[in-house]
Amino acid sequence: MLRALSALIACCVILPAWSDEGMWTFQQPPLAAIKAKYGVELTPEWLDRVRTATVRLSNCTASIVSPDGLILTNHHCAEGCLAEHSSKTESLLERGFAAADRAHELRCGTQVADVLMQMEEVTAKVGAATRGLDDKAANEARKKKLTELEQACEDASRAAGAPLKCESVDLYEGGQYYLYKYKRYDDVRLVFAPEEDIAAFGGDPDNFQFPRWDLDFSLLRAYEDGKPAHTPNRLRINFSGPDAGQLVFVSGHPGTTDRQLTIAQLETQRDIDLPEVLLRAAELRGRYIQFGKSGPEAERIVQEPLNSLENGIKVRRKLLDALHDDQQLARKRREEGQLRARVAADAKLAKSIGDPWQRIEAAQRIDRAISLPYQFLESGAGFNSRLFRYARELVRAAAERPKANAERLREYTDAALPRLEQQLSAPVPVYPELEALTLSFGLERMREWLGPDDLVVRRLLSEESPDQLAARLIANTKLADPAVRMRLWHADSQTLIAAHDPMLELALRVDPDARAVRRRYEDEVEAPVQAASEKIARARFAVLGTSVYPDANFTLRLNYGTVQGWDEDGVAVPPFTHLERLFERATGSEPFLVPERWLAVRSQLDPDIKFNLSTTNDIVGGNSGSPVIDAHGEIVGLAFDGNIHSIAGTYWFDPKDNRAVAVHPAIILEALSKVYGAKSILEELRAN
């Protein structure tokens, strides 16, 4: 599934003329190219309407589909919410959910829904703040300036009576800076979700495959002041869907692409980052699966984290395969060489640009050297536990809040704190068994990879084993209780120390080491890479002009393509699947299990109805839940995945076989009407 992976570094790209490649910003859409190729002219009104009906969820995309705040997204985008409302004995993932009426819609405690209202360019302001500074100082100054801009923007919008969330956006890796201003709904509720067995039929084996039969949709609703939000600007669903070959658009938030990383950066991913993460993830998968076999309750509570983990493994496995594609890498190497040659051949450019590629390469050596402590101490690999994350957030918030806003770690600025507070206060179930599993796992691997004689390892594990330490912390911490967390949320560091909560104590104890390695990373890797990347972006603008798109970074993008299959080793894969094959493919056990409710009405369903479809749109993780839109601005599909070749899209778009995968609206209609009898939802979706 197109889940967003943790962000890396983003930049810009050259658009080959022969493809529908590109993740375009709404301020710079490729109108001429679309018109030239497809004869379709997108109007400013079309663009505004699509933009303001597209929703950014915390990890996905969605769209507004009724005037009463109804939101269409994927089932897997609502999985977190389903899990929040599940328990050991009752799982909404298993049985699905349909609110009897609006009063019974379930609040998703950690979810938000953002709509992008305005984009303001601030490149000049950021440039002025960093001019003439060395890399490290510029990196600091840039962050301060972005914090100040965000704060001023939010203050101004509040003063004007229409509060907006203001987030700075770095496009083209420092080539452009923007403030993106969102209307945020922080009360999002669950309206409808089918059973996971049909939403993710085929499970992990079928993930990123096509043909496919997944009803990967769910419905949420945005609330404002405790009432359904008023959202007159919504997208209508055209339940008959698109034709083969038809032009379609995807509006959404692709999470991360790395199409403009330098070869040195790609090699770090290939040789260090991906193998390390994959090895840990694979082992954790084994632990999760074996844990799940210990009983139905365990199976239930491990389902959601396991799904997410397995998705990440499949993505990273194919990313690694992509980076081992020597031909593609040779092509990237050639392109990099050409750009470097163009810069070198232009004396003025060469003087202003220098050799940023070499500087990035030098920074990669440091990156590799500190990768393990960074991962284990700062990035969550060692302290792999929700309770620890709560503890760290409390500890760091207490340490950062007394500082001036612009001096803080960026995730603790005034603009960021409300979201943190929402997450800390959400009554998310915490399962001690799972906490013990993941925390002990993290500690054990930290001891293995940093070595038993590492100073932090010695300090933590010289008298307790990873199991013992994890068990003691989890048994004695009070942080599983949201009320306790909220009592400590505004506490200062002394109060946290005095609380004698063992998880807080751990977070306090390792914080100096974690901050030290983060400091080193920011000063010696991030700072020079950012400075060098800005220069490469400038070189690119100078040589190629600005008719290119920036790398994805979970901000709103538009792209276009057509409904198409592809050729797989000489076999044509058609662009549509149909219901009948779902039943044929079922084995009677998960993940190839068709829910009882479907089997019961099988004879009433149209076997030829379209189920999933594939398109040439250029999307990646984060685009999950994106509306697939026709030229009239109607929804004709719901993006939820890509085919296996699409994963390499992180690094390059291959129009030959990179395909987006979407739910066909016809199967949504068939399911809502004949399987789930969801009459009121259908009425709402169809109302004019």
Place this chain on the structure above:
Amino acid sequence: MLRALSALIACCVILPAWSDEGMWTFQQPPLAAIKAKYGVELTPEWLDRVRTATVRLSNCTASIVSPDGLILTNHHCAEGCLAEHSSKTESLLERGFAAADRAHELRCGTQVADVLMQMEEVTAKVGAATRGLDDKAANEARKKKLTELEQACEDASRAAGAPLKCESVDLYEGGQYYLYKYKRYDDVRLVFAPEEDIAAFGGDPDNFQFPRWDLDFSLLRAYEDGKPAHTPNRLRINFSGPDAGQLVFVSGHPGTTDRQLTIAQLETQRDIDLPEVLLRAAELRGRYIQFGKSGPEAERIVQEPLNSLENGIKVRRKLLDALHDDQQLARKRREEGQLRARVAADAKLAKSIGDPWQRIEAAQRIDRAISLPYQFLESGAGFNSRLFRYARELVRAAAERPKANAERLREYTDAALPRLEQQLSAPVPVYPELEALTLSFGLERMREWLGPDDLVVRRLLSEESPDQLAARLIANTKLADPAVRMRLWHADSQTLIAAHDPMLELALRVDPDARAVRRRYEDEVEAPVQAASEKIARARFAVLGTSVYPDANFTLRLNYGTVQGWDEDGVAVPPFTHLERLFERATGSEPFLVPERWLAVRSQLDPDIKFNLSTTNDIVGGNSGSPVIDAHGEIVGLAFDGNIHSIAGTYWFDPKDNRAVAVHPAIILEALSKVYGAKSILEELRAN
């Protein structure tokens, strides 16, 4: 630990003048170099004595240390035997073992002890059999000839009244062929083993680390006709051990080195083989660990497979790191380029050699394409179960036995069958829970990696989940009983079919597919690679002469080095560790737990006694248990590991920091006398 990994492909290497690199055969030892550098002259008598006192175990090396067949090896080399004699409620790994007297020594059901008696070169005979044939035909003809030679050799030795095991050996990747003739002891018994907590103190985190404190030794005994074997030719132990800087030799069976693989072959390992195996192994590790947490019985039965698995993960992880060392790879690339240039510059040589590098590269493309089905169907990744292995062996033996000896799969020739029979008949405990875990895991990953629509996957899993299938097979097969296996051992295929044993049925069902992919591998990968490698070996002989050593292939080798530490990032690592630090490093829980028996006598032990040591000898997995010998031919150490840098020794020997790690004999003496009170063993070891 230096456990042998599954063999890959072996070849030959250039010896740099500045190091003590090399794994030399006993027929071609570097006598002149040793004499020149150290002034020590090894006599033919010294070599014969060391060779015939060195023992090859099924997976390790050992040495004969008393005239009554007493054999010194590592604890981890006896782990299989300890596990065979353990149960869910009682583990010999946990508590160690000391036979009260000879009558109580425990037979290791699957172990053998081989002593290399003679080496006969047969290069010309093999060359004559393959001359003028194309790659595929030559590959077949070569195997047939080797089978014939082995058979004739064994027949002749039997006729002469002194039966020998005759095994063909390929040195220098087809540059030389030998028949190695072993005296085989197939009755090997366990005499003594310490607790695993002290034998492998530090466990997986400390594995391949130094400084180290591991009492990784055990004692076995070879029996003949039910009585301790008469072995007058043994090595004496010098319990005072070696001095720092002293010249020492290691005689043993390094398992696999790949120092002469081509770049294309190394890239296949780096891009395909290692990542795939590591991912599977990491997940299985997670399953094992989580399984072990389900209770003390589970923890006990999973210990031995988990140790072996974790060792393999650490080795492969560092192998992958090594192949990502771009400087080393660039050096290999240069060396390959130089050899290719030398060949190209010599018209006659060029004509006879052609471009074998290119042929290997072409074969690698096929190797990569069929790697997954080969791994899952033929190589054990999919049917990961001891019971399935029994089933496959029965099924294949029944299919192969009716064929002429030279026409069979090589592992079912008359020379090979007795060893198979020994393994099948051994009363090894089979734990259904573990079988279910590994078999279900294999099936699940087979479905993931080959895809749910793969024909074999569809055939096996269209109506049962991996869990269900594994559970049914394991619950209903009778193959856990050695008597049942022995009843079926001489059965023909019809009888096996008629047995209606579900595991046999599975083996029968997948055999055509497994054989087909193996056939393809042998014809399209193995055959051209072998033919091309022979040419590269000839090029190498032509250009570099024969003063080089062949890659390791678990045949007997000798090497030399000195007792030395190394410099780790500017910090000197001294070559000896001492007992005191063991106690300081203990945490009170595994794997840093000092056994009670040691704590009880701590005050009586000499804190300054030497524990482990490091040397510059060039060893790899398979050398575990090798005697470290001084110039007088006395044992001054027991090799059991290398430092972390030694793992890259598979590909290249770096004298700067590649170190072998051994148990110091003084700690063995201290342990036997003061901790274990093993008086009779000490007497036997010290008798003249």
